[in-house]
Structure formats: C-alpha cells, structure tokens
Amino acid sequence: MHALRIQNHEIKILVGLTVLAFIVRCYRLGSPPSVVFDEVHFGGQVSKYIKQRFFMDVHPPLAKLLLTAAAALFGFTGNFTFERIGEDYLAHDVPYVAMRAAPAVLGTALTPLTYRICRSLHLRPLSAVLGSILITFDTALTTQSRLILLDSPLLFFTALSTLSFIRFHNQNKVKAAHFTQEWWMWLILTGLSLGAVVSVKWVGLFTVATIGVGTLWELWELLGDLQIPPRLLFKHFTTRALCLIVLPILFYLWMFAIHLSILNRSGGGDTFMSPAFQQSLRGNRMQDTYAPVGMGSEVTIRHVHSPGGYLHSHKHDYPTGSFQQQITLYPYSDDNNIWQIVERSHNNGEADTHDYHSETFSQIHDGAVVRFLHLLTGKRLHSHDHKPPVSEAEFQSEVSGYGFDDFNGDANDNFKIEIVDGDAYDSASHKQLKAIRTHFRLRHVLSGCYLFSHREKLPEWGYGQQEVTCNKQSPMENSVWYIESNTHGQLEEKEKERGGVEMVNYRPMGFLAKFIELQRVMWAVNNGLTERHAYDSRPISWPLFTRGINYWTKDHKQVYLVGNPVVWWLGAGSVAVSVLALAGLAVSVKRGVVSVSGNAHTHTLHYTLITAFVVSGWALHYLPFFLLARQLFVHHYLPALFFSVLLTAVVFDMASGCLRPRIRLQIAAVTALVAVIVFFRYSALVYALEWTQGECDSARWLSRWDFACGEFPPQYADYKAFYDAVHDHTLQPAHDVAAQLQSKASARVAG
Template sequence: MSFRARRPPSPTISHAPFGLSKAPPREHMGADARRDAALRDPGTFPPRKPRFSSGGPLGLEDVEWKLLIAVTVLASFIRLYRISYPDSVVFDEVHFGKFAGRYIQTKYFVDVHPPLAKLLITFAGWAFGYDGQFDFKEIGKHYDPSVPYVAMRMLPAVMGIALVPLAYMTLRGLECRATTALVGSLFVAFENGLITQSRHILLDSPLIFFVGTTTFFWVGFCNEDKHAPFTDEWWAWLALTGFSLGAVLSCKWVGLFTVATVGLSTLRQLWILLGDLRVPPRLWVKHFVGRAICLIGIPIAFYMFMFWIHFAVLQNSGEGDGFMSSEFQHSLGGKGMKDTFADVAYGSKITLRHVNTQGGYLHSHESTYPTGSKQQQITLYPHRDGNNVWEIKHINRDGEDEKKFRDHPLEYLVAGSMIRLEHASTLKHLHSHDFRPPISEVDFQNEVSAYGYKGFRGDGNDNWIVEIENGDSSDSQSGRRVRTLRTHFRLRHQLQGCYLFSHKVKLPDWAYEQQEVTCNKNAIRENSIWFIETNTNDLLPETADKVNYKRPGFFKKFFELQRVMWNTNAGLTDRHTFDSRPDSWPRLRRGINFWMREKRQIYLIGNPFVWWLSTLSVVAYAAVRGFLILRAQRGFNDFNNTMVVKYDNICGFLVMGWFMHYFPFFLMERQLFLHHYFPALYFAILLSCGVFDLLTTILRPRFRLQIAAVVLIIAILNYWYLSPLAYGTQWTRASCNRAKLLRTWDFGCNEFPEDYAAYLVKPSPKAEPVIGGGPAAAPDQAKHAAESELNKVEPGHDVFEKPVEPKAQPSGEDGAPPPVVAQPGEKKKEKEKVAAPAKDVVGQKVGQKPTDNDAVPPVVDGEEHEEEPHDGDHKGVDSPIQGPNVPPAPAPLADAADQKVEKKPDGQA
C-alpha cells in the first residue's frame, strides 16, 4: 500500500497559493492540480519558495526593513507635526478627555463604548501627572497648564503611526510586491482623515490600529497554516489574532465586524478541510478546537477582563449611577445605605422606587400642573430626597376615620391590601382621577397628582390596591406579603382600575424635566412595577428583620452594563449638524467640523484621491468577479489559472473585510459620522493596492516604480492641498475655495482671511472667538451668519448627555435640601413656560439645566458638574443624544431660565 503526503488545505479566502513556479506547461493548472502534479513528478516541479525572499523575523529583505523604518519616520512627522495645536478642546475630546478624568478620580460613569481605548488614554494622562480635575466642558476651552493633553493626544497618534508599517507588512504577507506594499503604506500615511482623527483624544485611532493588527496576524496565521499547522509559530499567529480581536472589540463594538470578518474566513477554511478526504476527522476536530479556543475564547476573556479593570477602577459613585440598577448603584462607594426594616406595615414611612426605567423614586413637590386638575405634581426623581418619603395610611372599607395605629396591633401589607399614600412633606395623598396627563394625553392615561388640605381625610380617588407581582427566591415570605427590597408589586387604583405607571418621558421645565408618572389602564406590566427601598416604622422593634441590597458579582454587573450600553446605543437617533449616512461615505460627500477659532479650522475630510481610488477598486473587483462568474458559466476555465486564483483570493478577502465593516451601518438608525467608515476604508486602501499589484504584474519593475511614483505624487498633492484642515494651520479664502472639489464639502472658507497678512495682526484680547464655520460661498452677511450657525462646532461623540446634577445639601429629613425661595421674576418665567407645554417637551432646548424648588442650585462655574452616559458615537451641543430618562436634579427656576449647561449623566445626591 502506498501513502501519499497529506494534501495541504485549498487556498483560504485570505491568501492564494503564492510563490509557485511559473513553468509554462503548468500555467493552466489550478492550485490543487499543481499540487497533485508536484506530488506525482517532484523532479520537474521546483520546491515552493518562502513567503518572502529572505530571512528575518517577518521574512523581509534588509533593504525593506530600512525602507519600512523610513516610511515610519515619515508617518511620525505627518502625525506629530504641531500636535500641541490647538491648546484647547477639540471635538469629542469633550467626552473622552473627561472620561480619563473620571477614571483617575475613580468616579463611575457610563459610555456606549467598551473601556480599552479610554483606559489607554487615561494611562497616558496619568503617567504624565494628570489629576483628573480639568472638566473638558466645551469645544474651544483652553487647557490648563496641568493637563498633559499632548501626551494624551500622543497615544492615538502613535497608534496611527503604527498603522503605516502594519499596512506594509500586511500587503507583503498577502505576497504583494514590495512596490505595492510601499504604495499602500504611503496611502495610509497621507490619508487626511486618518491623520486628523489620530491627532486628538479620540477612540478611532486605537480601533483602526487593532483592526490592522488583527488583519496582519490573521494573514500570518493563514500562511503558517498553509505550510506547517500546529507548530509553535502556527499557535503564536493564531493566539495573537485572538488577542487582537479582543482588543478591537474592547475599543468599540464596531470590532464585532472584524470578528465577523475573521469568523467567515475561518468557516471557509474549516469547510475546505472538511471536504479534504485526506484530513481524518480527528485532525479536523483539532483544527476546529484550536481555532475555537484562540478566536472565540481568547477574545471573550480579553473583553471581559477589560470590564473587570473598568469596575476595579470606578469604585465610587459618579454621574453614571442613574443608568444602573439599584443593586449596582449601592455597590459603589458613597451610595450604600443602612439596613432597613424588612416588614412593611400600615404606618410605615417608605420610599417607593420604579423598577423598569431606572427613573428613580416616586416624588412630589409643591409645584402644580399647568393643565388638567392643576393639582400638585407627581414625578419620578432619581436621587434621595425628603420629598420621596410617603407614609402608608390605612382606611376601613366603611369610609370611617383612619385607625389609630398605636391602639391596634401591626397589620402588614399583603396582596389585596388597600392603602393610601400620604406625602410626608406636604401631607397630601397620592391621587388619580379622570383627567388627562399633561404629556400623555390619551384616553387610557389618567393624571396622577397629590391632593388634599388641612383636615381633609381623603376620598375614594386616594385608594390603591396592592397586587404582588413576584418575590425574591431567597425570601420565602416576599411572595405572600410586601417585603422591603424583595417584593415587586403593582398599585391599582380602586375606582379607575388603572395602574400607577411611569415611562421614559420627561416633563417640561415646569416640572424640572423629571419623569412623568400616570395611572394607565393599559399599562405595560414592566412599567407598572414598583418596590420599596427604605422602610421605617416606630412600632417595629429594633430587633425586627432588616434587609439591604444584595451586592452584585462581576458577571451580573458585566451583563447589566452590556444591556445599558446596547439600549443606549440603539437610542442615539438624534440628528447632528455634521452627521451623515453610509451611502455618502464612499463618495466622501462631506466631513466633520472639529474645531474653528482664530481664522483657523480643523475639519475631518479624507484624501480624495486615496478615497475615491479605493472606492473604484471595490467597484472594479465586483465587476470583474461578476464577469468571471459569467465566463465560468459559459465554460471558460479562468479559475484554473494560478494568477487568477491568487488575486481573487487576495481581493476577495479584502472586499469581504470592507463589506463587513461597511454594510452593517445601513441597518442602523442611530447617529452616524464619516469616521465610522475608517475601518472599511483601511480594507479598501489595501484592496486598491491588490488591484495595483495585479494591473502591474506584466510590467517591468522600472515601469512599475514609475507608475507607483505618479500615483503617490497625486496622493501627496491631495494631502498637501487639504493639510491646513488637518493641522489647523494658516489658510486663505481663495485657497480654501480651490480645495473644495465638491460643493457638499462644507468647511468654512468664509472664516479664513483674504490673504496671509491677516495672520500677522494679533486679535484683541476681548475679541470673541470664532466657533463656527459656514459653507463656502456666502454672498451676503446674513446668509453667512446663518450658515455659520448651522455649521458651528459641536462634539460628535454618540453619547447622551444629561443636565448638570448638583449634590444635595443635607438639611432635612433623609438629607432633603431646604426649599428655595422664588426669585423675582420667577413666576413670570414660569408662566411663559406653561403657555406652551407641548413645545417645551418636544422642542425644548437641550442642554438647559433642570430645576426643582426642593433642591439647591448647582454651582455652574466652580462646583463639579455631574454627567451622564454616552456613543461613541456622537452628539452635539445643540442636538445632543439623549440617554436613559433619569430625571435631572432640581435647581431654582431662575437658574433654569437663565443658564445653559451641557447635558450630562446623573450625578449623586
């Protein structure tokens, strides 16, 4: 019996059988046929050459290493030139610089992006002495001398530099020629969009860097798999691919598209191996398990480890508390509470909390509704406050006076108990009747108010029936009677038959932007469930059972945060001045305004030559591939040609990477920006180099170099013409207008001076800084002013920001702040707001500070501002993304009318 050597796997999608002899008699053969021929007649078929022509750790020639070093030095100059300018906050540095401060201060926050890139930026700042005190409040705010913003910008810049040699080595790993690899690396080096994005404290440069490392490691693994599976090098390449997948996924969820790219390539490899009859099942299982461990297990473990670090650092309460569950919040420093009585009885003073929306506590204050009954408001408020306290009152069913609790034994709340809730501060009852709410004006919604007066014992509209929904498995009694923290229940109105209900709808300024509470006859069950958080009763002995929140473990916190991030990301649907849709990205229809001041502008726009050439390459591959498929259907054997197989596999893999990083955005309704296209652009640039390598195959090296030189000169000229927008350097209006190749490029040429002499005149210290840029042509001043307003600089990070949250000053029961005396003119302002409540809700100016007359005002310019979660990916100052509806902390009405502050996440009480 004769044994043939094991046939190597067929070409994977990431590489072709490169380096085969070009012996004319066998040129017509396919890859598999050539292998079989080599096995039958090894003497006439020369051995396969190594991947590259010489040794070294990556198989590069000595001259290539020198060339690679030179290209890296050039990329360093391009990315680091004037990186200290501007010395003020640019675009989404507003958010990511602020997050670095929160990490250093160990204050909890929520962002829609995983933590790795933010942790790297934080480490850079911490290593150079950043104390986290700078607030990154707004675009254009000058950095304090104590802020190492240059070091923090250097982190993404260095990753942007490293992407250049990565592109070179990836193309060489795909066995493109050195000339082609040089073209690809310089395309990446001179791509204006990648340059601009890598020079600031943003997440996209780390993301694209790890996309590049993943692609490079995967190509290296595929080459090793083709030659010698299960060697040390094979495992090293595969494990490095897994770690890189974990890193790209830990920067942004866009990394899932990279995971999908490698996953599809892996499935194709395994499918081909499965069809190879010379691969025994046991060996196939070994291939499968090895890939599963490294490409699934390692990325998941790495991703979760990043969140373990995230939780380990952010141990104290911060602006992100309100997005998390009560159990999560109370695991943070400064948010814990004392043990509270477990048994709930008539006469207990309680705080009632909504389960589903994280909106907060059932709350009331002396302000009244402007419509409907005009009775006292009922809302949800996210922080501990004396106005959250309610006393459970007993009523007898004959309508007689309330029992005197001290003369009767304790009566605990059970399913079916009828209660009245009396507001501890205003002594009014929780009340509902057949009035429509001010916002949810539909027939099945009733207004909920606080009603009563001195000597009034209440009426039937104050009566609520307890319906227990579920209990805690660790507390056997919690399913039968109401137990603090352990029992979830609903409150049904006795007369109206509706349920106490709340949803993610905020009331207008006249209710301090707190969350709406109604009585809903068709209530969604999840939004009508409540639980008792605190419970005091003078009749209960100190030895009575007490409870507290259960401390969640890592996995519970991890999965809860993933859910919050997902829901938040899906809710980022508001428009931004410079957002765009995916269909416009390959055309480079418009960019993003990052910063404008002092007759200079930073505007993210790509290198049009590199950009459009890469798009053309995608179209060309699709057309040629379709043509080859039609020829194959007609009986032509193009795919028996080794060169066709090689370039089809190279370009096919890169097109798949482009497709997987681009088309998923068409399924998203959230806010999107041009920089979301950058990972796909990286694959498209590599694809254009693959096409270049194919088209120049038949040329002599000298002609190939000449064509490469022409292509690179065009790319460099395009970079040079638009470089003032990347660096914020001096520019003239005429040069700006000449650089506009498309009318849709809306950087503000009218903000630049007529000539460079204007830059010699120092601006007056009292001059107002320019923070906006208008479209190119503005025939008159009015139009120019309007366009400047339209195109003003806004942070674009896709996060939702909430109003500033003041810290409550303990002065009353449960730390309630004292009431604020109305200021002169307050009533007039309130009337103006009441006049059009619907407009306040739908079209109110986002960024306005919430107010409430039962809390102290925040200090805008000295006190720490509290914020709220984000999404990265963006929102603007005048069109920010809204986050979970956690009601903002109150402030005086006068402040609400006069002050505008950045929307931020909930703070602590």
C-alpha cells in the same frame, strides 16, 4: 507567487515609511491647545478614571484605559473635566499632548501594519508602499490619530487582527507548519487582537465577522481534504474555537474587570445602573432598612424597569389636564421621594385620626388597599380620567398629587397592592410587603389602571423628569415597583427595646452580574442614540465623503474632519472594480468561459481569493451600518476605508502586473504624489494652521464640505493683528508663535 518574507532592503523601506508616518501623525501634536470635538467625552472619561468615579459609556474600556495610562504617567490628577469644546488646556496644566500621543503612536503603527498586510497577501513591495502612503497621507485618518479619540486604537487592532489572521492562514496552507510554534503564535495573536478590537468599540465585532468568514472558509477547505483524518480535523476546529472565540471573550472580560475595579466610587453614571449595582460603589451605599412594611411606613418607591426612577412629587402643577401637582420619576435621592403609606378612609373627606407611630404595627399584605401621602406637600397619590400631560393613548390617565388641609382624600386615591414576586430566599416576601425584596403593582381601584412609567420625558415645565401615568394596558415590566427605604416609629421603638427587627439591603453583586448588567445598559443606551446631530450622516454618503465634521473653530483657525479625496475616491473605485470583477469571474466560471483550476490559473485564483477576502472585510465593516437607526457619523466608515485602501493596493498590483517595472513605478509615484499634494492642501484643517478665506473657498470641492471659511482672514498678515489684539489679555502660546514664523518663512520661500 512572490516571496512572503520581506527582504533586507525592504526593512529600510518599512523603517522609512514608519518614520514618515510618525512625522505626519505627531507634527504639532499640541495644536490646537484646547478641547476638540469628542475630546469632551473621552477626555472627561479619563478624568473620571483618575478620580475613580463611575461613568456610563456605550464603548468598552480598552482605548480609554490606554488614554488614562498616558495621562496618569504624565501626572494628570483628573481636576480638568473637559466640559466644553475650546476650553484651554495650557491654562489648566493638562498633559494633553501625552494623551494625544497614545492614539498618534497607534495611528503611526497603522502604516507599517498596512505594508506587512500587503506583503502577507503576496502583493509586490511597490503595491505595499503605495497602500502605506495612502494610509499615511489620508487627512481623516491623520486627524483622528492626533486627538483624544478611540478610532486610532480601533483601526490599529483591526489591522493587527487582519495581519495576524493572514499570517496564520499562510502558515496553515503548508501542512508541515500545522501546530508549529509559529502557527500557534499567529493564531493566539489573532485571538488577542480580536479581543482587543471589540474591547475598544463594539463595531470591532465587524472585524470578528471578517476573521470568522475567513476561518469558516479555511475549515471548509480542510473538511474537503480527505488526507486529513477526522481526529485531526476536530483538533483544527477546537483550536480555532479556543483561540478565536474563548480567548477574545476572556480578554474582553479582563478589560471590564480592570474597568470596574478602577471605577469603584459613585459617579455621574450611577443613575443608568440598578440600585444593586450602585450599592457596590463607594459613596453610594444605602444603609440597611427595615424589611416589614406596614401602615404608616415612610418609604421611597422605585420603578423596577427604570433603574434611576424614584416615585416623586414636588410643588409644581401640571400646565394642562387637572392642573394638579406633578407626579414624576426622579433619578436622585431627595426628600420629595418620601411617601407615607396610610389606610384608605371609609368616610371620604373626614380627617385622618391615625397615629401610626403609637398604634400597633400592621404589616401590609398582598391585596391591601392603601393610599400614599406625599410627606413634604401633604398631597395624596391620585388618578382620574384626565389625559396625561405627554402620552396621548386612550388607555392612559393622568396621575397627580391631590388634597388640601383638613381633607382626607377621596376614592380616586385608593390603590390596591398586587404582589408580583418576592425574594427566592424569603417566602414571606411573596405574601407580605417587604422593602427591596417584594416587587408589586399598584392598581387604581376605581378605574382598574396600573401605576405606570416609561422612557417618555416631560417638557421643560416638568424639568425633563420621567412621566408617570395610570395605564389600563400596561405591560408588566413598566408597572412593577418596589420599596427601597422604609422607616416606622413602631419598628424603631421595637429595635431599641428588644432588637430583632428584620433588616434588609441589596445583596452584593459579583463581577459577572455587574458585567452582564453593564452590557445590557450599554446596549440600551447605544440603541437610544437616535437624535439628529448637526454633523451626522448616513452610510450611503460615506465612501465618496460628501459630508465632513467641524471639530473645532477658534482663534481664526479650524479643525475639520475631511477625507483626502484621492484616498477615499480611489478606495471607492477599487471596491466597485473588485466587486464587478468578482461578479464577472463568478459568471464566467459558471458559464465555463473561464476556469480557475490547474496550475495555469494559479495567478487568477490567487487574486480572486485575496480580493474576495478584502472585499468581505470592507463589506462587513460598512454594510451593517445600513441596518442601524442610531446616530451615525462619517468616522464610522474609517475601518471600511482601511480595507478599501488595501483593495486599492490589490487592484494596482493586479492591474499593473503586465506592465514594465518602470511604468508601474511611475504610476505608483504619480498616485502617491497627488495624494500627498492634496493632503497638504487640507493640512490647515488637520493641524489647525493659519489659512486664508481664499484658500479655504477654493478647497471646497463639494458644496457640503462646510468649512468655516468666514473664520479665516483674507490674508496671512491679518494674523499678526489678531495676535497683537489678544496680547494684552493673554500671552500667545509659544507653539503658535513658532507656527506663525514658520508660515511666514514658507511664504517668503514660495514667493
């Protein structure tokens, strides 16, 4: 067992590794000087934070808040929206270098964290150095750390959680250290780190699972120690529950409290949220509306299960079926959402002679049969036996807008109101139709089907709006509607003359209600990301990195997410060796061939436990992705890659234990040197450097590494011609000039 606390000479090593990592992560941080890959999304979200415009994202807010803090600190006003890849930062005076610096610094910190984790696992300093160098010189980790992305904060907090738990575990192995100040410090830091990693991305739950497995094993060991009384055992359990469950939850809630307090203005994410949520945003607050709904009321009708869905029609017809006017759900407020509720005619075809604004107000009750007149087009809501335009189920029928001048409709316009629910504080809303408070279904009288909508979108001819049909087998949640706005001439007159007309609006939502709704929407949107992407990949291909991602191609340069083959393949091999070793040991122990008990086998038990812990970390950060049907990319493997690099250090430490120190040093040095050489071979794709077609082609070790080799010139001298060609249109960026000079100088030295 090696000393846990690092020696004085190791501090110098640790500082040196940190400085090296900083240089690797921050070199040419301003290159490329334009939007790269998902900077479109996360940079755009920073802009929305600055403008306080609400947006919806599938990831929690912590990393984006860190990016926003860096941008705001350097004067970013949010006027640049990061709309497309390749859009120039310099022309818009965006402090993008400062924004990239935040993940770069956290990416730098991953190196010393790796060293401290290895030493806390009681690995030799040389093994810790090897693991740290592999982390530093991985091309994929470096690329992710240099851009406005979330993976670097995710990895930082994953590593911090792992280190904190290992240090706590080491304290917990000594009974005299239980409940000491340092014991509490590492336990609390573990809880805070877990809260942080989940607050960056939900895949941080895999880190929670890893620490959870370790904690359960700890408690199981404590349970078997008969010297610990039940009262003290209960204290161990409750302190862990408090620090590792309650504390992370509180931290997660705190991040969303900050998130929602900043995003208090209406924005592009409104349509994902319920109207009550939208009502809490500045600039999107609906005025009070009349509660009683009667014949002649002019209303907007919303679909309960589709938060952004207004019943809508417009002057465009279906290209199939009845060829009548389209009925859709539309997510935005629009005059085409306004319908008038009118009485059904008992004499079909005769003109409607009602003047609802002068007649006595007649409130609508449960069971009333009515028609809905679309005010802008004069068509009535209508259904018949035609097939819907998209859905093909036998039990669904088309819903259309039908009618013409001097025609009062027919029996297919009749819908019966069936009240489903009302407001708990308004008993009348369960029997009478009231705006906002009453939820109802609309049953087509002739066919018995219910007005229905679902997530199905209409094609281009329907402007991508949501399909509305009439469904005879409609599930309840997809056929419930309510009235959001309501006007009526009689109510307006009554209010002017006597007042006292009941008004209604959405009740203000508290933080917890908004938080719960936001989690539900994030989950639904995340699960809905099932469309294929040009660069998506499945988990089976990740450990060996058989497919990368083109992040940016411009000016005859490229940023491409490629893993360092030495790092990735060593990690995959270490995982395989570790799993086989653990399985072999388990079988040997079961057969009585090997024993792990007694002082003579402490060495074997030590490596078994740390290998099992790190393997579980790798497995829990990798295997769950096989259960996900959503769109996935190779960068989802990066947390598992981190654990595979730790396994590489563990395997090296274990395998080289019987070798002389000099031999160990030589093996580690050669491994690290090869990793560094390969890193520099692909550095042009990391830092957007000049490269040639020949170098690009020779670096394609696997056929699916689809570098844009055709974008690179045949030789470096051709870059001068390119810069001369564009000089008349725009000034060459200073850092590109410096890079060109540096490249030429390097070429001379090499020559």
